[in-house]
Every structure is written in structure tokens, then in C-alpha cells.
Amino acid sequence: MSGPAREVAAVRSAVVASLADLPPDALVLVACSGGPDSLALAAGVAFLAGRTTTTWRAQAVVVDHGLQDGSAQVADEAAQACRGLGLDAVVVRVAVDGHGEAPARAARYAALERAADDLGAAAVLLGHTLDDQAETVLLGLARGSGARTLAGMPPTRGRFRRPLLGLRRTDTLAACAAQHLAPWHDPTNDGTHADASLRSRVRSDALPTLERVLGPGVAEALARTAAQLRDDADLLDALAADLLNAASVDGGLDVDVLAAAAPALRTRALRTAVIAAGSPAGALLRVHVLAVDALVTDWHGQGAVALPGGVAARRSCGRLALGPAPAPREAPVRAVDQEE
Known part of the structure; x- marks a missing residue:
């Protein structure tokens, strides 16, 4: 009997590694928008949670920002997809204060924190991939950011964990296809859409151009840069904290x-x-x-x-x-x- 597709196995392995330190009976929340990345992650978590050897429990949370027409239906369908995988799912509606990516991100993380508090979750899993990491680093370079921003998204910060940072977006798409899952594709992620964000334009235009000019492997190289700078930034942050302690009077x-x-x-x-x-x-x-x-x-x-x-x-x-x-x-x- 053949095993799962390579991409499906890769997602499951990444989840296992990310949650290896959880205590028995810990609750894990999966943040799922219904997109390919988070849906592939939810499928991996659901499979593992159903195994008798798994000691943690899992649920899904869907955040509806209310920023697009039909967002409530998209959120409900994402929750239904998670339930179809075997995960209890809750939809949280939020009001975004302001325009652009930053206010929406702040509202989303605040909603996930509240859900984790209400449910007593030990970890919240996010579906960011290596491609997201590369986009973050490239945006930081364009803005002249320092080492902390160029270090990108950490695999773990507080309760938030990103198991898929070592996988490509093509992997999550393939994992969904192999499991006959139909992810939602956000139209604003298309860089040509009228409401496309700067990140979406980097995704659809800038990174492909760099790959074409510089050759393949640009995204992986940017992710490696982030990992190296994160180590440096962590050390500098610790030394800066020591300096503040010494200077405090x-x-x-x-x-x-x-x-x-x-x-x-x-x-x-x-x-x-x-x-x-x-x-x-x-x-x-x-x-x-x-x-x-x-x-x-x-x-x-x-x-x-x-x-x-x-x-x-x-x-x-x-x-x-x-x-x-x-x-x-x-x-x-x-x-x-x-x-x-």
C-alpha cells in the first residue's frame, strides 16, 4: 500500500516537529482562511489529531475580516471544510480599524489571541510558507528595514507557530490537490486585482522577475537570509536588553x-x-x-x-x-x- 503524496507527508512532518514540545492533552488551534496554505495545514493537523499516538487535541478558528463582499460566506465555507476534515471549527467576526494590511493583521492576531484565551489553547498554528517569508524579507529590503524586520517571521512567537516556513506554496497547493480539497483563492492575492496589496504584487511580479533574472532559488535564498539575521537579531536584542538594564536609573x-x-x-x-x-x-x-x-x-x-x-x-x-x-x-x- 502506497503512502501519502510527498507534499502531504511533508506538511504532516512539519506539524509533528512544530508541536513536539507540547504537554499531553494540550489544545492546538489552526487558523484557517480556507486558502491553500491554511487548508493544507488544517488537513495535516486533523490527520495527526486523529491518530491514537497523538497526545494533543485540535480545533480550527476562521477569522472573518469583513473586508470583501461575500466574506461571511467564505468564512463559513472554510469552517465547514475544517469540520469535514474532522476539526471542530468556530468563525470569529472582527471589525478592522483602518485600511490596508497592517490593521487587518492586527485585528486577526487579536482575534486569534482571544480565541486561544477563551478555549485555553497552548498553540495557534499559522499557515505561512517559505514564499511568505521571502516576500516579507523582500518588502523589508525595499523599505530599508533593519535586521529584525529582515529576519522575517519566526517559527515560534508566544503561542503562535508557523510549521510550514520550510515548505513552498506549490507544496501546499499539491497537498490540497492530493487530498481532493478545494481551497479558496483570494482574488486580491492576484497582483493584477484592483485591490491587490503590495505583498500581492511582490508575489505575482517582483519575485518571478527576480527568479527569471537571477535564476531559480531566490525565494529559498531570501528565507536563508532571514534565518541567519534572526540569530543575529536575537543576540543583539539580548545585549540591548542588558544595556538598558545597566543604564536604568x-x-x-x-x-x-x-x-x-x-x-x-x-x-x-x-x-x-x-x-x-x-x-x-x-x-x-x-x-x-x-x-x-x-x-x-x-x-x-x-x-x-x-x-x-x-x-x-x-x-x-x-x-x-x-x-x-x-x-x-x-x-x-x-x-x-x-x-x-
């Missing part, structure tokens, strides 16, 4: 301790401190961090540095303080004599 951060550190560590530590003070990471640019760094290394009595999120950095008495920006002063009201 009453009233802020000791500028002499900060100034003595290597620039790469100091700016990373300052970015971490600014985010901890309330500045949104997505809005905090390098120019902001360098302006704060100038308070440490190029001090000539300049005033407070305004930062995203209503945060301000100030230097006083050898201390760098980060906190809420002062409210703007109102113009004084001039008294006007009234006529009797």
Missing part, C-alpha cells in the same frame, strides 16, 4: 552608560525603550531613533524629541527620560475691555 536612563555602548547596541536599546514608553513600533522610524540618539551622543542643549504615539524624549541632568509629550500650550487670552 531613577528618572530615566544614564546617558554616560548609553554613550559608552557601541552604536548598534545603543540605537537598538533606545528603540526598545521608546516602544516600551508607548510609541507604536510600526510608526517608529530610524529617523526618530537617531534623533533620540543625538540627545545622547550630540548633546548641545536641544529640546525634547517628539515621537510617534504622543511620546517624547528629553535629556536633563545626565538622564534621558521617555514619557508622554507635554500638551501644547494654549495661546494666552487677551482681556478686552467691555463697553459700559
